[in-house]
Amino acid sequence: MNIRLQVSGISEGRVYLFNVYKNKQSVVDSTEVEVGGRIAFSRLEILETGEYTVILPDQTQIQLLLDGDQVFDMATLASDPVRNMKVTGSLENELLYKSLQFDLECRASFEALGAQIKMLAENGQDYSQLLDQQQQIFRARNNFQIGLIQQYPDALFSSLWQAEQLPRIDEPRMPDGSIDRQAQRMLLRDHFWDMVNFDDTRLLHTKVIFSNLITYLDELTPPVTSEVIRSIDLLMDRVGDKPEYYRFFAQWFAEDYKAPEGPFMDPEAIYIYMVDKYLTRERAFWADSVQVYAWQLRTEDKKQSLTGQKGQNIEAKDTSGNVRALYDIRSPYIALFFYHAGCDHCKKETPKLVEFYREWKDKGVEIYAVALGTEDAEWKAFINEYHMDWINVTDEGVSDIRDKYSFPGTPEIYLLNPDRVIIGKHLRTEYLAWMITNDMEKSAFAKQK
Template sequence: MRPFYLLFTILILAGNLLPGALFGQGQKSPHISIQVVGMQPGKAYLIGLFEGQQFRADSARADAEGRMLFQRDEPYEAGLYYVWLPDKMAIQILIDKDQEFVLKSRTGALASAMEVEGSLENELLYRNLKFEEQYSAEAMELSERLQKLAPETPEYLEAKAKLDDWVARRRAHLEELFTQYPNAFFTKYKKAGQNPDVREVFKEDGALDTALQVYYYRRDFWQDVDFSDPRLLRTPVITNKLQRYVKELTIQHPDSINAAAKFLVDQVLDYPEYYKYFVNWIALQYQPTKSTLMDSEAVFVFMVQNYFTRERAFWSDSLQTWAIQKRAEEMAASLVGKQAPDVRAQGPDGKYHSIYEIEAPYI
C-alpha cells in the first residue's frame, strides 16, 4: 500500500473510533463521594471506557482520610468506570442516570468491604463482585486440578462435579439478580458478558460433533447483548466479546472472517453506534501491512465495499468515503486467487497482445 493511502486510511478509520461527545445531558450534576480507609492521600482519576479505549473523565483529590469527591456541572456518560487511587489500586463503579451516591471501603479489601449508599447499580455490582471474590479462587483451583488429572478417573470426576456445582451456584446467583432487577443497567451489562452454553451435539456414529458445537456457540455468542443499549459500548464487555468472536472463535482465513463479520454486522444495521464501531474495528484489524494474516486485504476490501459505503458510513464525509472506496477497488483487483488485470503490449509483429494469450513459459 502506498504511504499516502496507508496514512489516509488509518486517519479515516482510527479517527472514527475516538469518543465524540463524551458527556451526556441529564437533570442533575454528578456528586460521587468515595472513601477508602487506609489509603494514602493524593490524586485519584475517574477513567472511562469507550469502544475499547480508555479516557480520563475526571479527577479528584483524596484527603488524609481517603475521602474524595467527583463533582462537576455535566453528568458523566453512562458506563463502567474505574477509579484509579493514589496507591495504584482501582475500584469499579457503574454510572447511569442517578449520579449521586456514596461508596466506602478500605485498603486490602476494596470489593469485599465495599458499602454502597444511594445507587442500586453499584449495590448489584458489588453484590456480584463479592460473590466472585469469595468463590473464584475455589473454581480456579478446581480447573487447574482437572487439567492435571486423567479424564474419567475417580479424582477427575469428583473435581468436575465440584466445578459443575460452582458453575450452577454462580448461574443461580446471577439469575436471581437478573430476575429481581430486569431493567437495571447492571443486568444488561452482566447478561451481555455471559457466554452461551456449549451444546452437546453428536454425529451419526455417536461421536461428539465439535465442529457443530463451535458453530452453535459462535451463533449464540451475541444473543444476550442488547444492541439497542449504547451504554454497553462504555463498558469492556463489547470490545472483549468482539475480540474473542473475531480472533478466537473464527478461523483466521479471509472467507471465514468475512462470513463472521457479515453475521455480526448485519445484526446491527439499525443500531448506528454499534454498526460504526464494528465496521471500523474489523476493517482496522485487517488493515494491510497491519495484519499478519495471509491476504488480509480480502477482509479489508469486503468490509469497505459492503459497509463503508456512502449510504451506510454516516460518520464519514463524501471525500473520505470516496478515498477509501477507491483504495479498496484498487486492492480488489490483486487479491489472492483473483485473476490479475490484463497487460497488453505491442509485439514484434506490431500487434498488441494480451498477457493471457501467451502460453510460453517465458518470453
C-alpha cells in the same frame, strides 16, 4: 455528578477516573486523596452512562458502573477493596459489588475443594462427591447472578453480565459419539452474539463489546478471507437497524481490524468488501461525501492485487542494467519479493527465502526480487551478502509497482501460480512450500476430472 469514595488506609496521591468507549480508555477526571482516604469526583454535568475505573495512587483499580443517578457514596478498605466495599445511593454499584463479593466467596470455596481433590484418587467416592460440590457452587453462583438480573432487568449491570455469557448451544456429535469440536465452534460463532442486547447502547461504554469482538474473530473465526467475511456479515446483519453499533463495527472492520497472518488471508479483500457493502453513501449515515469518496479511493489502490486475480507484469532493471520482465519467467511458480536493503525485518526474512530457493529452484520456482528505494551500491552489497542468485531488480525508474501490488511495508512476498494468478500475499517464507504443493495437487486433481 458527585461521587464520594472513602478508601481507608490509602496513601496520599492523585486519583484518576477512567471511562471506556468502544475499545479505548481515557481519563475523564482526577483529584487528590483527602484526609482519611476521602476521594471526591464532582462536576455540574453528568457523565456518560457506562463502565468506569478509579485508579488509586498505588495503581489499585476500583470498578464503577454509572447510570443516570450519579450522586452516591462508596466506602472500603485499601487492603481488600472489593470484599469490604459498601455502596449507598447507587443501585448499579450495589448490584456490581454484591456480585463481585459473592463471586469471591464462591471462588474461595471452589479452590478449597480443588485443593482436596488434588489429594484424592480419581475413581474414589470422595473424589466424585467433591466434584459434585464444586458443581453445586458453580450453579449457586450462576443462580445468584440470574436472580439479580431477573429482579433488575433494565440495569446496566444486568445487560453487561448477560453480554459476558456464552450462549447455550447443542453439542454436535461425530459418528462415534464424540463431540464434533469444529462443528461446535462454528455453531457457537453463529450464536455468539445472542446474549448481547444491541438495543442497549450503554454497552458501547463498557469493555464487553470489544472484548467479545476479539474473541469472536480470534477464537471462533478461521483465518481465511471468506470466513472472516462471513463472520462480519453475521454480526452486521444483527446491527443493521442499530445505528450506534452499526457505525462502530463498520468503521472498526474497515479502519482498525488487523487480519491475522496466514496463507489464506487477504486483508485488502476484507477492506474492499466493507467499503462496497457497508460504507456506502446510503448506509454510512454519519459520513459526508468526502469521507465516503476517500474510502472508495482507497479500494481502487487495493483492487489490482487481490488473491485470485492475475498478477500484473513488472519490467525493471537488473544489476547489469538489463530490463527483466516478470512475464518472461518460464518457471511455473513465481515468488515476488519486495524488500529494502536497510530493513531489519528484510534482513531476517531474506536468508530464509534463500534457503527455500535453493531447495525449490529446480522444482519449478523462480524468485523475482524487487529492491525498493535502495541506492545502487547498497542494493548490490545486499545481494552479495545474502547470496541472492535469483532475479534481482530495482524499482529505480519504475513508478507503478505499488499500484500493481499493494502491500503495507517490507518485506512482502506474493506467490503467483502457472497462470500468473495471485494465490498468496503478505506471506512468510515458511508458507511457500506448502502453498505450492497444495496448488500443484489441486491442479492435478482438476485435470483428472
